[in-house]
Amino acid sequence: MNTTDITVRGMTCQHCVASVTEELQEIGNVQAVEVSLEAGGDSPVRVTHEGELDPAAVNDAVAEAGYTLVD
Numbered sequence: 188m189n190t191t192d193i194t195v196r197g198m199t200c201q202h203c204v205a206s207v208t209e210e211l212q213e214i215g216n217v218q219a220v221e222v223s224l225e226a227g228g229d230s231p232v233r234v235t236h237e238g239e240l241d242p243a244a245v246n247d248a249v250a251e252a253g254y255t256l257v258d
Contacts, residue, residue: 188218191234194257195249199226203254207232210248216240229257 195207201224208220211234219235234240249256 188235188237191236191240193232193234193245194229195232195254196229196257197254198224198230206252207249207254210252214244214248
């Protein structure tokens with residue numbers, strides 16, 4: 188298993204966390220998603236996955252949930 192840490196901007200509540208988690212878990216090789224909510228700020232997210240994690244798929248999943256990645 189591998190882990191990738193990303194940062195998501197704009198989440199404010201547990202519903203936001205659930206939306207981002209659900210979208211990320213739809214990426215084929217993602218096994219787990221852990222979000223440390225920083226309400227209204229930039230929230231760290233750890234994605235556990237098998238093999239390589241496609242950065243474009245991560246970006247698309249976060250955008251589909253309505254948020255943006257922090258570079």
